[in-house]
Amino acid sequence: MNQQAGRTPSEAPAVSADGLGKVFRVPDGRGGHTTHAAVRDVSFEVAAHGSLGIVGESGSGKTTIARMLVGLERPSSGTIAVMGRDRSRPPRRGAERNRRAHELQIVFQDPYTSLDPRQSARSAVDEVIRHHTSLDGPQRAERLAELVDQVGLTNRQADARPCDLSGGQRQRVAIARALAAGPRVLVLDEAVSALDVSIQAQILNLLADIRAATGIAYLLISHDLAVVRQLCDDVLVLRRGRVVEQGACARVLDHPTQEYTRALRAAAPVPGWRPPGVAR
Amino acid sequence: MTDATPLLELRGLGVQLPGDGGPRAVLHGIDLTLGAGEALGLVGESGSGKSMTMRAITGLLPPGAQLDGTVRFEGEDIAAMAPSTLRRYRDRGVGMVFQDPRAHINPTRRIGSFLTEALTLNRGLGRRAAQARAIATLSEVGIDEPERRLRQYPHELSGGMLQRVMIASVLLAEPRLLLADEPTTALDVTIQAEVVGILDQLRRDRGLGMVFVTHDLDLALAVCHRVAVMYAGRIVEVRSAERMHEENAHPYTRGLLGSRPAIDHRAERLTAIPGRPVSAFEAGPGCAFATRCAHVQPLCRERPPELAPFRGGLVRCHRVAEIHQETSDGTSSQEATA
Ligand SMILES: Nc1ncnc2c1ncn2[C@@H]1O[C@H](COP(=O)(O)OP(=O)(O)OP(=O)(O)O)[C@@H](O)[C@H]1O
Ligand SMILES: Nc1ncnc2c1ncn2[C@@H]1O[C@H](COP(=O)(O)OP(=O)(O)OP(=O)(O)O)[C@@H](O)[C@H]1O
Ligand SMILES: [Mg+2]
Ligand SMILES: [Mg+2]
Numbered sequence: 001m002n003q004q005a006g007r008t009p010s011e012a013p014a015v016s017a018d019g020l021g022k023v024f025r026v027p028d029g030r031g032g033h034t035t036h037a038a039v040r041d042v043s044f045e046v047a048a049h050g051s052l053g054i055v056g057e058s059g060s061g062k063t064t065i066a067r068m069l070v071g072l073e074r075p076s077s078g079t080i081a082v083m084g085r086d087r088s089r090p091p092r093r094g095a096e097r098n099r100r101a102h103e104l105q106i107v108f109q110d111p112y113t114s115l116d117p118r119q120s121a122r123s124a125v126d127e128v129i130r131h132h133t134s135l136d137g138p139q140r141a142e143r144l145a146e147l148v149d150q151v152g153l154t155n156r157q158a159d160a161r162p163c164d165l166s167g168g169q170r171q172r173v174a175i176a177r178a179l180a181a182g183p184r185v186l187v188l189d190e191a192v193s194a195l196d197v198s199i200q201a202q203i204l205n206l207l208a209d210i211r212a213a214t215g216i217a218y219l220l221i222s223h224d225l226a227v228v229r230q231l232c233d234d235v236l237v238l239r240r241g242r243v244v245e246q247g248a249c250a251r252v253l254d255h256p257t258q259e260y261t262r263a264l265r266a267a268a269p270v271p272g273w274r275p276p277g278v279a280r
Numbered sequence: 281m282t283d284a285t286p287l288l289e290l291r292g293l294g295v296q297l298p299g300d301g302g303p304r305a306v307l308h309g310i311d312l313t314l315g316a317g318e319a320l321g322l323v324g325e326s327g328s329g330k331s332m333t334m335r336a337i338t339g340l341l342p343p344g345a346q347l348d349g350t351v352r353f354e355g356e357d358i359a360a361m362a363p364s365t366l367r368r369y370r371d372r373g374v375g376m377v378f379q380d381p382r383a384h385i386n387p388t389r390r391i392g393s394f395l396t397e398a399l400t401l402n403r404g405l406g407r408r409a410a411q412a413r414a415i416a417t418l419s420e421v422g423i424d425e426p427e428r429r430l431r432q433y434p435h436e437l438s439g440g441m442l443q444r445v446m447i448a449s450v451l452l453a454e455p456r457l458l459l460a461d462e463p464t465t466a467l468d469v470t471i472q473a474e475v476v477g478i479l480d481q482l483r484r485d486r487g488l489g490m491v492f493v494t495h496d497l498d499l500a501l502a503v504c505h506r507v508a509v510m511y512a513g514r515i516v517e518v519r520s521a522e523r524m525h526e527e528n529a530h531p532y533t534r535g536l537l538g539s540r541p542a543i544d545h546r547a548e549r550l551t552a553i554p555g556r557p558v559s560a561f562e563a564g565p566g567c568a569f570a571t572r573c574a575h576v577q578p579l580c581r582e583r584p585p586e587l588a589p590f591r592g593g594l595v596r597c598h599r600v601a602e603i604h605q606e607t608s609d610g611t612s613s614q615e616a617t618a
Binding site: 057058166168169196197198199200201202204205208223225226227229230249253254263264265266267268269270271273274275276 | 439468469470472474476477480496497499502503525536538539540543544545546549550551552553556
């Protein structure tokens with residue numbers, strides 16, 4: 001479905017969203033309820049092996065889109081497909097749920113909340129391999145070692161519990177665990193935002209290497225335009241649930257056509273930048 | 281700034297906190313001066329000691345902390361201040377703005393009572409006069425309809441608006457020194473730009489000295505005259521903001537600059553620093569950055585380097601001259617390409 005002209009017809013887009021919308025019911029403060037449209041008529045594609053960044057300010061609907069992709073929220077309108085298969089509705093059977101998890105995985109900003117505090121990185125990753133593949137014992141051990149190595153964890157770190165790891169190390173564990181399912185698409189929701197800049201650079205390099213090596217597609221959610229520029233081919237600018245502008249990073253970020261995109265870009269501190277009204 | 285006595289002077293400032301195996305150093309040998317009307321940036325990764333430096337400046341350290349060196353405000357050692365003088369210094373000399381305004385403001389009280397309390401209680405102003413001052417100050421930080429805001433509760437204001445209220449509350453005490461600890465980290469980038477614009481305006485209009493803490497080097501360079509880069513509880517480089525991009529010399533400063541992706545192009549690879557930032561007490565006897573530095577030599581692990589003048593700034597590195605030589609041969613000064 002939704003095959004756009006200009007793409008190689010042989011490979012379906014990794015992700016396509018068409019007219020996606022999400023309306024939440026919220027208390028109106030007077031004992032009743034009202035509705036809040038968090039995502040409105042959003043359409044985009046992540047090309048096969050491609051990478052799309054979604055940028056926008058707090059509350060613009062980025063996480064809501066991610067949650068609909070992984071099936072944590074159900075769209076109020078529109079459709080989503082991953083690897084050409086629709087997932088706008090909840091899976092009806094366990095096998096279907098499994099296949100969806102196999103195709104698309106997500107990494108959140110704070111891996112601490114998503115990692116089991118009692119489980120070492122090695123056993124967390126092993127559990128996912130066991131669940132999503134039919135590898136035998138020795139093959140599994142090999143795959144495990146490969147993943148631990150790929151995300152740059154030492155053996156000692158792989159055996160440590162999350163509380164004994166730094167933020168960057170925990171994020172590596174979360175990435176290894178997501179990759180262990182063998183997904184074709186990885187959603188990264190502010191996955192590098194809370195990291196120290198030197199660690200953030202390590203993870204950005206790592207993610208670029210993994211994509212080059214495996215052809216996995218990324219949907220990267222961030223409020224940081226520079227992070228998106230570094231990792232993504234395409235970018236989508238979201239404001240109050242609506243798409244403001246989308247296209248290739250170089251086009252949108254270097255030649256924005258929309259006032260809001262220009263404002264976002266102008267507000268980002270870059271070398272030589274001055275905040276409004278500041279002269280020296 | 282040309283005044284003989286600086287507004288703020290830190291000499292050999294160190295802080296040790298009680299730990300499991302004895303005292304742990306978290307700050308070490310911090311020397312800094314700040315003049316009135318001047319903005320100084322403190323930049324470093326988490327645990328490098330930025331917030332602890334701010335706490336040492338106000339003299340509000342965690343229980344059991346041991347302070348070395350001196351903090352002088354307008355020439356006076358705060359450790360030697362009489363209790364009443366110290367209280368005046370904390371109430372009226374120095375103002376603090378924090379990262380998360382919501383954590384520092386009582387959610388059950390209206391903005392008006394939050395802003396006017398100190399004026400009526402400590403300064404003996406009448407209610408009317410205090411309100412008038414609050415309204416004027418809210419306007420000064422760019423808040424529209426200030427009268428109406430006084431009747432609102434914190435949850436009715438956005439994060440950016442609330443941070444402006446915090447700044448207004450600090451200004452009402454008419455401090456001469458403003459300490460801003462990651463004041464915009466929790467804000468959207470467009471709001472951040474407005475808030476730092478306001479801080480800068482206030483510094484100039486009122487001749488405030490400002491210490492601006494952030495982990496974003498480019499942000500610090502945009503709003504400060506000078507920037508001090510911190511690593512593991514020490515200052516590793518101090519330089520004028522104008523010269524930092526051209527003349528940065530410490531391998532850690534260079535690593536920070538190379539780590540940050542750019543908005544206008546994709547780097548082939550970010551020059552990431554291996555390993556993770558360490559705290560002062562985790563550092564060995566030599567240079568604290570030795571474990572992550574590409575230029576490390578045996579000497580670096582043995583003896584701690586001093587903060588010494590280099591090309592118009594101060595740099596704490598044994599090998600800075602050699603590294604500068606090596607990297608300015610043929611390559612650009614910023615990226616030591618492998
Ligand atoms: N379960 C929910 N019920 C009601 N409203 C919600 C719910 N989840 C999200 N929202 C609202 O939907 C809007 C979009 O939220 P979302 O978390 O998607 O934003 P975001 O772009 O991820 O923001 P941030 O950058 O702060 O993470 C917000 O106004 C939010 O308050
Ligand atoms: N109350 C405390 N008790 C014990 N150790 C502390 C306390 N506060 C800070 N530390 C330690 O002191 C060191 C410096 O901390 P500080 O808060 O100054 O870092 P920072 O540079 O402000 O970091 P961040 O960017 O994360 O705010 C760290 O190792 C930290 O763990
Ligand atoms: Mg979000
Ligand atoms: Mg801090």
